[in-house]
Amino acid sequence: MRQSQLFTKTRREAPKDEESRNAQLLIRAGYVHKEMAGVYAYMPLGLRVMEKIKDIVREEMNALECQEFIMTSLQRKELWERTDRWDDRNVDVWFKSELKSGGQVGFGWSHEEPITDMMRGYISSYRDLPVYGYQFQTKLRNELRAKSGIMRGREFVMKDLYSYSRTEEDHKAFYDRVIEAYLRVFDRVGLGDSTFLTFASGGAFTQFSHEFQTVSEVGEDVIYLDRKKNIAINQEVLTDEVMSQLGVNRESLEEVKSVEVGNIFSFGGTKSEQLGLYFKDDDGSQKPVILGSYGIGITRLMGIVVEKFADEKGLVWPESVAPFKAHLISLGADERAEEVYKALTEAGIEVLYDDRDARAGEKFADSDLLGIPYRVVIGKRSAESGEAEVKSRTGEETEIVGISGLVKYFNK
C-alpha cells in the first residue's frame, strides 16, 4: 500500500481524555479512532492487524475441526430469562432497547444461550455429537467505566467457541485440546513467554475454571506464579487448600499483575437442562448435552500486544500480526523505490511504501510510530550503489542489502 493513499495520519498528541497507553499509541499512529469511551473504530492499519490475529485464531480453531458461523447481536428477552441472565441484578452489562413492534430486545454480550437454544434444531441423537462451533462476534457490554483502551471495551471483537459433547470424558478430551490450541495462539501472536494457564474460580459446576493470563503491569488481575512448575493461580482462589491441592507453597509463588486474554468454562449439562437441549443416547435414554465455552478477546489481544512491545518511539508489532512486513521509505529516490515496491509486492511481501513528499526525519519518526517490523530505506545513493538500508524496528544496526536480493531477504 502506498502511504500517500492511506487516509489516516500520524499525530504527535493523543486525545486528552484517553488514559490508556495502548489506545494513545494506536490513535497517534492512526490504527484506531476513538468514538467514545471504550468504543473504538478500526482504521485500515488497525483492521489489518485485527484480521491477522483473527486468521491465526481461525487456523487453530479449524485445526480442531471447529466450524465457523455468526450469531446475531439482537437477543430475545424470554430466552435469557430461562437461564435467569436477563435481569440487570444478575447481569449488569446489558444494553437493552424497546422494539418498535413491542417488547424489549437485548444486545449480545455473550452467546451461550442463543447458540444452545439453536442447537435444539440440530442435535437430537448421540450420532449428532460432538459439535464444535465458533464465531468472531462484536460484543456489546454496558460497562460503567472503560479506561483500558481497546483492552476492555464497551464494543469489542471476541472469538467464542462452544463445544457440545456426549459425555464428560469426551468434553474433557476436547477441553484439553482447546488449551493446547489457545497456548499456540498466544505463542503465535508473540505472547507465549508471558502467558500462563491459570486456575480461576469455577462457578457452580466445577471447582476451577481456566483462564489464560498475560503478565503485564497494566493488568487488572493479580495472579500467583510458580514459574518452575509452570502453575498460575488467580488471586481469587488462592487459599491454603488450593495451594496444597496444586502442590505449591506460598513462598515459591510470585505475585504479578496480569491481563485475562482467554478463558474456558465447563457448564456440564446445566445450561442444556435450562434450555431443553437433550439427546437420545444409544441406550434410548434422554441426556442433557455437555457444554463448554471458550473465549479469546481479539481486540484485547491486540491491546496487550501493544502494551507488551511498544517502546518510547511507538508501536512494535511482532511479524505475525504486523499490518505489513516491510516499511519501504523513499528519500528522494522515487524511481528506484517504485521498482523495489513493485518487486516486493509481486513476490507477495506486504509492503507499506512511504511515497510521501516529506522530510527524512518525519518519515523515520512515523516509521517508528507505526511499528512495522522492517524499515527499508532507498536513498539517492541507493540508485547508484544498488543497495538499500534495512533495519529491524527494534534493532540498532542497519544492514546493507543489495536491492536485487531484497525479495530473498524477506522470504527467508
Place this chain on the structure above:
Amino acid sequence: MRQSQLFTKTRREAPKDEESRNAQLLIRAGYVHKEMAGVYAYMPLGLRVMEKIKDIVREEMNALECQEFIMTSLQRKELWERTDRWDDRNVDVWFKSELKSGGQVGFGWSHEEPITDMMRGYISSYRDLPVYGYQFQTKLRNELRAKSGIMRGREFVMKDLYSYSRTEEDHKAFYDRVIEAYLRVFDRVGLGDSTFLTFASGGAFTQFSHEFQTVSEVGEDVIYLDRKKNIAINQEVLTDEVMSQLGVNRESLEEVKSVEVGNIFSFGGTKSEQLGLYFKDDDGSQKPVILGSYGIGITRLMGIVVEKFADEKGLVWPESVAPFKAHLISLGADERAEEVYKALTEAGIEVLYDDRDARAGEKFADSDLLGIPYRVVIGKRSAESGEAEVKSRTGEETEIVGISGLVKYFNK
C-alpha cells in the same frame, strides 16, 4: 468439508412463522437460523456464501483504491443531533439504550455522521483529498415489520462506501466509477441481466439519486423500464416532466416489481457543513468537503440471489457465490470417494463431501436443496469403471467423467 461434520441439518419444513421464500429455503437447507423476525444467524454454509459475496464486493472496492476500515455500532447522541437525525420523528429505525455511565446511546443504522465527524481528524487540506473508505458493517434497524426474510432485516450486513472529494467534478467522476463497479458486482453475483441503474428521488441536494434495482416478483418497489434505452425510473419520481427529461415516453415503459440492491447518494457539502468538515483549498479558502455515500446490502443480495435462482427442489447458487463448487456423493463407494475428495481438495477445488451413511434418495434430495453447482456421484460401479457421474444442479443430463479427469473438469 465432510458433510458428516457439518452440524446443521436439512429439514423438510420451514418454521411456520416464516413467510418469505428466501428464508424458508435457507433455513430448511441449514444456511441460516432464525433468531427472531428479521434477525438471522448465518450457519457455516450461509457464512461461506456471505463471505464470497463480500470478497467480490471487496475486490471491486479495492480496484477503485478504496480503503477498508470498520466503524462502531454504538453511536453518540450529540453527534446525530447536529444533523437532526437523532429524533425518532426524523429517523424511525433507531435502537436506543441507556448508558450505565449516564446518557443515551444509539446503535448504528447508518454511518455517514460518525465517519464524516472522524474525517475531521484526517482531512484539513486539499492535499488530503480525495478519501475513499468502506466497511462491511452489521446495521441494526428497529423495523416495525420484517417479513422479507434476509432481504430486509432488523440486523443485516451492509457494505457502505464514503467518498470525500475536493470538487463536485471530482465527486462526479468517482461517482460514475462506483456505478461501473456496482454493475460489475451485480454481474459477478449472477444478477447482471436483471439489475438496472434506476433514477430515484434525490432528496434535498440533487434532483435524482441512483439506485440499483433487481427485477423480482418479491420486490417491494415498482420501477418503470425502457429496456431498449436501458433506462429505469422509480415509481416515486415518474412524472411527465421526468419522462421528457430522460427522453422516454409512458408507452415504451414496462412496469415491474423490483428489489433495491444498492444505492448511491450525493450529499454535496451539506453534511460536511453540519459536522464541520472543511478543508483549505490551494487558494487558502475554507471549503466543505463533498460527500458521497454508496451502499450494497450484502445479506439482501444473498436473499435476492436465492429468490432469483431457487427452483422447486431447493436452492441454486451461481458458481461465484456458491459455498462449494462440487457436491461429492458417495453411494456405497467410500474408499474411492475418499480418494476423489482428497484429489479435488488438494487441487484447490471446494468440495462438500457427503460421506454420511444415508440412502441415495436422501442424499440426492439434500443435494438439490443445498444447491451446490455440480453434483459428483461415486457409486459402486465407479470403483470398477473408474468413472463418476457429474450433473449440474439445474441440468437434466448426467455426464460420465473419468475419475482421473475430474480435477481438470473442474479447473476448466
